[in-house]
Amino acid sequence: MTGAPTADRIDALYLRAIQLVLVAIVLNLAFASSINNSFLLLGRAFRFFLLFELAVVAGAYQTWRRPRARPEGVAFLLAGLFAAVAVASSFWSVDAHRTETRSGAFLILLLAAAALADATVGRPDAVRAILAALFVASVLVALLGLYMLWVAHGQAVQPASFQYPARYRGIGQNPNTVPLLLALAIPLGLWLFETARTAAGRVATIASLVLLAGSIVASGSRGAAIAALAGALVWALTAPIGWRRRFLYAAVAAAAFVAAVAIMQIPKALPPSPPGASNGPGRVVRDAELTNPLADEIGNPALGSKAPPIHRTLFGTSGRAQAWDAALHQAAKRPVSGYGFAMENRAFVDRWYGFDSSVPENSYIGVLLQLGIGGLVVFLALVVALAVAAVQALRAPPGPTRAAIRACASVLVAAAVLGLAQSYLTTVGNIASPLIWIPALLLPALAWDAQRQRGQGDEAAVDAA
């Protein structure tokens, strides 16, 4: 009789430890992606250590729980296969050491996520504790952004340029860094709001959601706004309510998105300088990087290009289309196997005026560059397997398990959509990596459990008959 309460206390202690490590990891990854040098040094020193700590705590929890039935699914196999291809790519990588360390870190993250999925199978409350920790961590990152705005306005806001208006970046390196995380956290916030047990919990969650959405709008990150909308729509359209109310929720999400886009259009880029205003004396400048920088070589109107000037629009690519084209040409030089895991920023060279990034800003093209067609096929198969698991799991009867499935599926859809505009899905040091891969591997375990419960229900019905 005394065993069960002790076991419950140990279980709660494990979950609390996992929550703390998860919050620490997300904060640390945010520091490691910060514009502020002090945060940056702090984050870079600890990020992989904390990842390793998560794997140890999750593995210990899994061992202690000793689940009688292990979740199975093609998604787990494909995740393992993708990690294996990533590790094997160190044999052909242009920087074997970097590929070894990054693919090792990616493998550790997947193992930690799989251990959490295994240990929490059949226990939606434990899943809720894990996902709530990820949401709280995201809110803390958004609050740190406000703190940065207060103490160092110049760092928290990227000044306006001739191409871009002033954009809020909080503690992130650029305006798109933190919104990656916040966009994925929004579906989790909707889930926590819906399942909050107290009025105070609901108020705190709605205030947090306003903070996350406000930070995305202020950043002007269009990809994050679209991804947050996609996640919110999946959340609304899979709610266990009538279709009329589902469409009402979806319409509210769409209206919030339209309002966000309208606000994003208010800040304007600097007006172009009058011709000849910046002309210096007629002396020849011998440093070509001052007049013809390699990073702006193609499409620069100042160098005689006839390309039209770049204007930011909602579905405009901000120079990404040219960068994607170039990345595809670069990938075609090593088509089957790519340049090696974590080599995206080495293989891709930005030569396009109007595009400013060391990566092509598309996760799928990024995987193609890193692991070639072979790696991309495995990665897409994994995405499809997760989507199939989600669709099957959503047939579960209403309840906490189905709510957790909806939350994970919404995060995954948001992550997949954002992957079209950002290179981050397989970057383990990225601020959003725990928020992608932990729900990603919780999802097939929840689906497996829902299917098992349905099977048991059917057997019981047959027995009763």
Add this chain to the structure above:
Amino acid sequence: MRRAGPLAVVLLLLLGLAVLVVVGRNEGRRHAQEENRGIAEIRALVGPLDSRSVDRYRLLPQFSCLLYGRDDNAFALELCVDRVGRVVEAIDRRNRRKPRIYSLREDASAATVRVDRAEVDRVIRKLLHE
């Protein structure tokens, strides 16, 4: 017999990975050869590093570049050399609309075309003092 299925799958996957390793290494070698061939071609077009057509330079953390003019184009040919003298990138901009770019930036150790780095530094110093 029931264990034979999973074992076969594992063996098949290992075989697939082994094939991918062989293909990957082969692709890497072929890519480096092609880029080196292009770099060598542009290196030959440049001629002596300190030729009279050298007109500009570029100093970057990864490498330094020398630019050579042709006709009215001061940026026509460019050679980028790392700290040990490997030519890691070469650009032919004689056709301004469609420059030819050969690069091994991502894997400088695979670059086989070499120049005297001291000579490159000497030419850059000369341009700096002009």
